[in-house]
Amino acid sequence: MYQQLISYGTSDVYPFHMPGHKRRALPFPNPYTIDITEIDGFDNLHHAEGLIREAEERAAKLYGADRSYYLVNGSTCGLLAAICAAARRGDKVLAARNCHKAVYHAISMQGLAAEFLYPAITRGDLQGQITAAQVEEALTKHPDIAVVILTSPTYEGIVSDVAAIAACCHAHGAALIVDEAHGAHFGFGAGFPENAVRLGADAVIMSLHKTLPSFTQTALLHCNGTRIDPGRVARYLGVYETSSPSYLFMAGMDACIDLIREQGAELFAEYRRCLDAFYRDTADLAQLHVMRREDLCKEEAYDWDDSKLIIYAGAMGGEALHQELLGHYHLQMEMVSADYVLGMTSLMDTDEGMRRLVTALHEIDEKNRRKEALRGTAEENRRMDAPTHETAEKNGRLDVPTHETAEKNGRLDGAPHETDEENRRLDGAEAGFTARMYRENPRRMQIYQALDLPYREVPLDEAVGKMAADYVYLYPPGIPLIVPGEVITEEFIRHIRECRERKLNVEGQGNLAPGRIKIVYF
Numbered sequence: 276m277y278q279q280l281i282s283y284g285t286s287d288v289y290p291f292h293m294p295g296h297k298r299r300a301l302p303f304p305n306p307y308t309i310d311i312t313e314i315d316g317f318d319n320l321h322h323a324e325g326l327i328r329e330a331e332e333r334a335a336k337l338y339g340a341d342r343s344y345y346l347v348n349g350s351t352c353g354l355l356a357a358i359c360a361a362a363r364r365g366d367k368v369l370a371a372r373n374c375h376k377a378v379y380h381a382i383s384m385q386g387l388a389a390e391f392l393y394p395a396i397t398r399g400d401l402q403g404q405i406t407a408a409q410v411e412e413a414l415t416k417h418p419d420i421a422v423v424i425l426t427s428p429t430y431e432g433i434v435s436d437v438a439a440i441a442a443c444c445h446a447h448g449a450a451l452i453v454d455e456a457h458g459a460h461f462g463f464g465a466g467f468p469e470n471a472v473r474l475g476a477d478a479v480i481m482s483l484h485k486t487l488p489s490f491t492q493t494a495l496l497h498c499n500g501t502r503i504d505p506g507r508v509a510r511y512l513g514v515y516e517t518s519s520p521s522y523l524f525m526a527g528m529d530a531c532i533d534l535i536r537e538q539g540a541e542l543f544a545e546y547r548r549c550l551d552a553f554y555r556d557t558a559d560l561a562q563l564h565v566m567r568r569e570d571l572c573k574e575e576a577y578d579w580d581d582s583k584l585i586i587y588a589g590a591m592g593g594e595a596l597h598q599e600l601l602g603h604y605h606l607q608m609e610m611v612s613a614d615y616v617l618g619m620t621s622l623m624d625t626d627e628g629m630r631r632l633v634t635a636l637h638e639i640d641e642k643n644r645r646k647e648a649l650r651g652t653a654e655e656n657r658r659m660d661a662p663t664h665e666t667a668e669k670n671g672r673l674d675v676p677t678h679e680t681a682e683k684n685g686r687l688d689g690a691p692h693e694t695d696e697e698n699r700r701l702d703g704a705e706a707g708f709t710a711r712m713y714r715e716n717p718r719r720m721q722i723y724q725a726l727d728l729p730y731r732e733v734p735l736d737e738a739v740g741k742m743a744a745d746y747v748y749l750y751p752p753g754i755p756l757i758v759p760g761e762v763i764t765e766e767f768i769r770h771i772r773e774c775r776e777r778k779l780n781v782e783g784q785g786n787l788a789p790g791r792i793k794i795v796y797f
Contacts, residue, residue, distance in 0.1 A: 288601075289628045291584065291618030292609040295460075296488035299623050301530070311522050320345060320520040321513050330529045337532055338462065338481075339473045340497035342505060344512060346480075347524045350456040351377040352515040353480035353496035359385050359514075360507035361422045361450045361478065369413050370424040372713070373402045375454060376746060376753045378424055383722045383759070390417055393715060394433075395575050399566060399587070400614060400707030401431050402754075403575040407439035414447040426454040427471065428461075430610065430752040431617060432580035433571075434468050441475030450502040451475070456482040456494070460582065460622070463535065465543035468578045477502045486582065486621050489531040493524050546622040549629055550581060556633045562589045562643035563596070563636055566615075571687050579687060584618035586636065591643060594778050604635040610751045613708035613777050712749065712770050716761040725759035731796040735771060738763045738792045745783045745793040749774060763792065 290297050311317060318325035327345065335343035346353045358381035362368050365386055370378055372391040382389050390413060395403035405425055414420055423444045427435040437453060444451040453471040455461065459481040462470035471479045479497040483489035498508060534542070557565040566585040588596035597611035610617040618632065719725075719742055730744035741763055746755045757767060774781045775789065783793065 286605070288605045288607050289631055290607055291620065291628075291632065292607055293482075293486070293619055294484040294489065294491045295486045295619075295621035295623060296484075296490075297621060297623040297625075297628075299488075299625075301488055301534075303527070303530070306523050309523065309526065312519065317522065320347070320525070321509075321516075321518070327525065330525070330532070333536070334495055334528075334532050335497065337536055338470055338479075338495070338497055340479070340499055342498045344496040344498075344508070345520075345525055345528055346494040346496055346512075346516065347492055347520045348494075348516045349484075349492045350375075350454065350480045350482045350494040352512070353494055354378055354452075354454060355381045355384075355515040356508055356511035357452050357478040357480060357496060357498075357503065358382070358387075358422065358424065359511045361452060361503045362387055363421075366421040367417060367419050368422045368424060369410070369417070369420045369449070371405045371426055372715075373429060373754050374424055374426050375456070376748060376755060378426075378454065379722060379746065379755060379758055383726055386723045388721055390420065391715075393713070394429075396707065396710040396713075397433075397571060397575040399570055399585075400709045401433060401575075401585070402429060402709060402713065403433050403571075404435040404577050405440070406577075407436055407443050410440050411443050414443065414449060418447065420447070420449050422450050422452060424452045424454070428455070428457050428468070428580045428583075430457060430583075431585055432457070432583035433576045434458075434578035434580060436577040437471045437474040437476060441477075445475070445502075450477040452478045452503075453480070455479050457485050457583075458580065459483050459495070460486040460543075461580075463539050463543050465547040467543075467580060467582070472497045472499065475499075478508075483528055483531055486619070487531050488534065488621070488623050490524050490527040492521075493528045493531075495528075542622045546582075546620075546624075549624060549626060550620065552626075553584070553629050553633060554581070557636055560636060560640045562591075562647065563587060563640045564589065565636070568687050573687060576687060582620045584620060584632075585615055586618065587615045589643065590647070591639075592777070596639070599639055600632075600635055604631065606632055606635055611779070612749075613779065708773075712756055712774070713754070714766070716757050716764065716767065718761045720760040722759045725795055728795045729797050730793045732791050732793050735768045735790055735792055738794050739765050739768060741794040743793070744795045747771065747792070748782045750780050750782045759795075763794065 284298060313319045318327040320327055323331060331343045331345055354377040358378065362385060367388040367390065368382065369390050369392060372393045392405050392409050392413060394405050397403045410423060425435060425440060427437055441451045453476040455471045458470060461468050462473060477500055480494065482494045484491045484493045498505060554565065554567055564587040566587065568579055568581060571579055593611045593613050593615050597608055597616045600606040600608060608616045609619040725742055725744060743757045743759055743761050743763055745759060747757050748755055771781060
């Protein structure tokens with residue numbers, strides 16, 4: 276592993292993936308000279324009273340929290356601790372179904388009854404926002420819900436109206452936990468959304484390492500108010516976080532916080548200039564499509580983080596684009612889906628790296644244009660001039676919204692769309708890959724109940740009609756396609772096979788053997 280890391284680190288592969296330092300050298304000593312344990316004068320993360328507590332206070336001040344905790348086990352341990360602290364065993368919680376798998380693990384370990392909210396599916400086939408109206412309806416229907424758990428921004432940068440959702444939760448006596456793992460760069464201007472800490476959430480978990488210059492595994496848990504007992508937070512952090520925290524990680528977090536405090540205005544201004552140039556220089560792509568703000572309407576997203584580069588692959592498909600970018604251009608993207616690739620940027624990206632991506636996309640776009648021209652049919656020429664939903668579906672091209680369509684339906688910077696959400700989802704988005712994969716499954720029991728029952732592994736076809744005994748994810752981003760206690764349908768089995776045919780990474784909690792799945796067996 277050491278040799279392979281050295282080889283990768285010295286190669287010309289450019290990282291459009293986390294961590295946010297982008298492998299650029301920052302002032303830091305030889306790690307072996309400062310790798311220590313809890314010795315005199317260096318405080319203790321689990322009982323912080325000295326320099327670690329002071330560092331956490333600087334983080335709290337930067338983000339506007341009452342109390343912030345350093346996390347060296349990533350956002351995962353922050354989510355586990357916050358949920359278990361906020362919800363007592365047996366409580367009912369309301370969770371967005373596009374939450375990270377750590378949320379589901381907390382729900383099962385704490386024996387919580389879960390109700391799920393399904394996000395809108397955008398016309399670009401992304402999981403969109405959770406609305407305050409959805410939360411209000413659910414809390415009215417289930418007045419005993421103690422905690423609401425939301426992911427904002429999503430992996431693709433979709434942002435929900437946290438302020439309105441927080442107000443709704445508090446009016447119903449529920450606490451709000453926001454997984455803002457991908458939003459550590461929020462709240463510092465430069466066109467990025469405000470962070471959830473300042474918008475009224477009771478607990479916010481953010482990964483410094485995803486979008487800021489900090490080591491992998493470094494994250495923050497912010498708490499506001501008294502709805503979540505700080506004593507319980509500390510107790511569960513003691514359970515889920517290592518008892519031997521890395522001082523290297525904590526020193527890196529402190530350096531990251533100081534960098535943003537001291538140079539943030541300058542760094543974020545340059546970051547914005549770099550992103551604006553990228554979107555300007557890719558606006559003329561014809562076969563590929565770089566998503567931009569006008570592709571989303573208000574029903575689909577309250578806001579959007581454009582630091583996430585979502586590049587629709589058109590007829591070539593996401594996996595082929597991913598391989599072309601890596602193999603030919605040495606550009607490593609963060610994630611590949613059926614129809615797009617996702618590149619993560621940060622304030623540490625360089626003009627040279629962004630130019631390489633712009634050049635690669637134009638060259639691939641031109642090659643695809645020539646291939647399509649060679650097909651030479653009148654139907655294809657007509658489709659290139661005026662694509663419709665029917666012809667796009669027939670020819671395998673992505674049905675992404677155009678600027679005119681977004682304008683008509685109410686862009687993020689325009690008037691809201693007037694069409695009923697369900698009609699909108701049925702009118703195109705339901706045909707997309709994401710909409711198919713993340714449909715609601717029938718449920719027979721709660722997650723923790725199913726996990727306590729015997730199970731066996733069977734061929735996929737034998738599982739139809741049985742209860743899932745395991746999670747099944749596409750990873751990344753780690754959002755479950757099915758959770759324990761839900762019924763495995765023929766449709767779900769078709770979806771698993773489609774994912775494998777597309778060479779996407781399908782995982783279970785344990786080893787999910789090809790063509791097999793774990794079912795509850797009793």
